[in-house]
Amino acid sequence: MCGIIGVTGRPDAAELLLEGLERLEYRGYDSAGLVLSVPGSLWRARAAEGTTSVGALRVLAAEAPGASTGLGHTRWATHGHPAVENAHPLFDCTQRVGVVHNGIIENHAEIQGRLVASGHTMASATDTEVLAHLVEERMAGGMGLAESVRVALGEVRGSFSIAVVSSDEPELLVAARRNTPLILGLADGAAFLASDIPALLGQTDRLFVLADDQLAELRPGSIAVSTLDGLPVEPPALSVHWDLAAAQKGGYEDFMSKEIREQPRAVADTLLDRCRPDGSLALDEAKLTDEDLRSITRIHIVACGSSYHAALLARYAIEHWAELAADVDVASEFRYREPVLDPKALALGVSQSGESLDTLLALREARARGARVLGVTNVVDSSIAREADGVLYTRAGPEICVAATKTLLAQIVALDLLALKLAQLRATRSPREISATLDALHRLPAAIEEVVSRAKEVDDVAKALGGARDFFFLGRNVGYPVALEGALKLKELSYLHAEGYPAGELKHGPIALLEPGAVVVGVATRNPLWEKFRSNIAEVKSRGATVVLVANDGDERAAQLADHVLWVPEAEHLLSPVLDIVPLQLFAYRLARLHGLDVDRPRNLAKTVTVE
Numbered sequence: 001m002c003g004i005i006g007v008t009g010r011p012d013a014a015e016l017l018l019e020g021l022e023r024l025e026y027r028g029y030d031s032a033g034l035v036l037s038v039p040g041s042l043w044r045a046r047a048a049e050g051t052t053s054v055g056a057l058r059v060l061a062a063e064a065p066g067a068s069t070g071l072g073h074t075r076w077a078t079h080g081h082p083a084v085e086n087a088h089p090l091f092d093c094t095q096r097v098g099v100v101h102n103g104i105i106e107n108h109a110e111i112q113g114r115l116v117a118s119g120h121t122m123a124s125a126t127d128t129e130v131l132a133h134l135v136e137e138r139m140a141g142g143m144g145l146a147e148s149v150r151v152a153l154g155e156v157r158g159s160f161s162i163a164v165v166s167s168d169e170p171e172l173l174v175a176a177r178r179n180t181p182l183i184l185g186l187a188d189g190a191a192f193l194a195s196d197i198p199a200l201l202g203q204t205d206r207l208f209v210l211a212d213d214q215l216a217e218l219r220p221g222s223i224a225v226s227t228l229d230g231l232p233v234e235p236p237a238l239s240v241h242w243d244l245a246a247a248q249k250g251g252y253e254d255f256m257s258k259e260i261r262e263q264p265r266a267v268a269d270t271l272l273d274r275c276r277p278d279g280s281l282a283l284d285e286a287k288l289t290d291e292d293l294r295s296i297t298r299i300h301i302v303a304c305g306s307s308y309h310a311a312l313l314a315r316y317a318i319e320h321w322a323e324l325a326a327d328v329d330v331a332s333e334f335r336y337r338e339p340v341l342d343p344k345a346l347a348l349g350v351s352q353s354g355e356s357l358d359t360l361l362a363l364r365e366a367r368a369r370g371a372r373v374l375g376v377t378n379v380v381d382s383s384i385a386r387e388a389d390g391v392l393y394t395r396a397g398p399e400i401c402v403a404a405t406k407t408l409l410a411q412i413v414a415l416d417l418l419a420l421k422l423a424q425l426r427a428t429r430s431p432r433e434i435s436a437t438l439d440a441l442h443r444l445p446a447a448i449e450e451v452v453s454r455a456k457e458v459d460d461v462a463k464a465l466g467g468a469r470d471f472f473f474l475g476r477n478v479g480y481p482v483a484l485e486g487a488l489k490l491k492e493l494s495y496l497h498a499e500g501y502p503a504g505e506l507k508h509g510p511i512a513l514l515e516p517g518a519v520v521v522g523v524a525t526r527n528p529l530w531e532k533f534r535s536n537i538a539e540v541k542s543r544g545a546t547v548v549l550v551a552n553d554g555d556e557r558a559a560q561l562a563d564h565v566l567w568v569p570e571a572e573h574l575l576s577p578v579l580d581i582v583p584l585q586l587f588a589y590r591l592a593r594l595h596g597l598d599v600d601r602p603r604n605l606a607k608t609v610t611v612e
């Protein structure tokens with residue numbers, strides 16, 4: 001996920017691009033860059049200064065020549081470190097083609113191999129750069145810029161919004177998209193493109209949406225759109241009545257709503273390009289070799305907060321698919337309990353930011369005790385990513401709301417991939433079973449979309465329980481970590497008393513707290529302990545608690561047992577948590593809003609916890 005902006009036909013192009021990038025920074029900020037089209041050449045500036053990248057770029061741009069056409073980019077790295085040489089715009093060999101890209105080119109390694117064999121030199125480690133060289137190849141053959149982009153995209157798999165400029169056609173910008181956003185803007189004598197509305201607010205209100213597999217040619221005062229197959233189309237107009245703050249939230253009232261709705265994309269991106277043509281799983285950023293992973297005899301997972309819940313779920317997946325022993329610890333406890341590790345142990349740290357100090361220190365402790373270390377994180381080149389022997393990235397894009405939503409779902413599927421990879425290496429599951437599970441993983445984004453579309457039903461349940469003060473979240477098997485996550489979300493967002501329990505443990509103490517007025521939220525989707533779980537729910541019901549169940553569509557018995565049901569589609573039981581968590585996020589969100597609270601910035605909490 002990143003921010004793209006482009007303009008042609010405005011003498012103040014550089015300033016306009018910089019302002020646009022400032023407004024797009026919430027989409028990604030590990031580096032930023034811009035390219036301006038000046039007679040006969042392209043002028044480029046790039047900076048990789050983390051959150052201050054756009055500011056650093058502004059300093060460099062003080063040297064910029066006057067230009068009326070250009071592109072800008074603020075990056076959230078997926079392939080290649082957040083360094084200046086990997087910052088966009090990326091050039092071809094001749095420095096006459098500049099490309100900015102949001103998304104992932106899935107078959108970049110293949111294309112790169114061919115390009116390098118035919119004499120091209122790659123200057124970055126990104127997946128994006130191949131696009132510039134593909135366009136260069138076509139233009140060298142005499143094709144115009146727009147046709148070159150169209151033909152080049154015929155070779156590409158994956159997701160992209162791209163914009164391309166060439167010094168050979170200095171006033172033209174060519175843009176195209178598949179699965180990531182891009183909008184177009186038109187004004188007298190100028191034309192614009194951007195990945196999101198905030199970048200263009202105030203420049204024009206004639207905005208259009210570019211659809212998947214369409215290509216746009218922007219010239220001063222005109223835009224022509226066609227399909228990637230070359231058929232002309234009329235892009236639909238976009239009417240926008242948002243101010244800047246609302247636009248940055250995509251029109252949602254808060255970042256949490258936006259990020260909940262971005263979950264299908266976060267999961268799809270995390271799954272992208274992980275499967276080699278021979279069916280083997282490539283955890284491409286994991287520097288540990290297959291041999292290293294095969295020699296592992298025990299996994300120790302450490303994490304905090306929601307990441308700890310992803311870790312608990314990973315244990316079920318690793319034990320079931322890979323038949324490998326896995327322990328899970330809260331990171332801040334692990335390092336002080338004198339854990340026994342050896343070189344055949346793998347310490348796996350899960351942290352959204354890659355900076356959680358407790359997790360970082362736990363991994364250091366594990367390494368000091370002889371284990372190898374693997375990090376699962378959303379931030380390329382974060383401390384955990386740098387220090388670990390290997391790293392597996394989630395690709396959820398920046399998460400701004402303090403409470404984790406899309407990054408958690410991305411962690412769960414990344415850890416599923418790791419578990420399946422281990423199963424492959426250890427031959428504990430047949431290729432057929434692994435491939436069926438991968439297919440099921442790829443069906444999750446559409447199912448998440450379906451669950452999110454039922455937000456109104458969750459709102460109604462939350463409203464009915466608006467006066468409740470005590471919530472008990474129960475689950476068994478993989479439903480147990482889901483229950484913990486549901487309780488955590490409710491606590492952190494609404495400040496209500498919420499506890500998560502393994503349902504079988506209830507009778508050993510907590511059941512004493514149940515009385516009329518208490519709410520029990522049960523994760524009752526199908527898993528191996530489904531029947532036993534129902535008996536646990538019957539026990540709480542007879543103590544007078546109000547029962548809310550997350551249950552699979554069509555489950556009549558759940559409907560009979562519960563006062564309210566949050567319905568989700570059925571999924572393979574180890575994958576079901578990815579769906580079951582979503583209504584609990586929506587439930588916590590709605591209760592917090594009913595209590596008038598700021599969901600994006602709950603009291604006392606920080607997004608990245610860098611203290612012990």
Ligand code: GLU
Nearest residue numbers: 001002076078079102103
């Ligand atoms: N995959 C590209 C990169 O890592 C683009 C990432 C983005 O969308 O910012 O450079």
